[in-house]
Amino acid sequence: MGADDKIKAATEKGTGKVKESVGHVSDDEKLVAEGKADQAKGHLRDAAENIKDAFKK
Template sequence: MSTSKKAKHTVDKLAGRVKENFGEITGNDRLRAEGKADQVKARVKMSGERLKDAVRGR
């Protein structure tokens, strides 16, 4: 996985965590759910990149 993609996915995951925590603090269920969804999307993207690297033999 390229460093820039890894950094972007990590930032996406952290942004989702921040969004989830902010939603929890404010009692906003929609924001909390969006944050969780953002984290899952980032994890799936990271897993896909790792899988591509494994197939390519890196």
């Protein structure tokens, strides 16, 4: 996994977690959903890069 991809995945997961937390505190279900979606994108990015890395070996 490239450093850029690691950073993007971590950023998406971190941003998503913050959005989800703020959504819970402010009782904003849309923000909670956006946060969960951002986290899912980060996890998918990690998984895709792990698969690429597996085929490189």
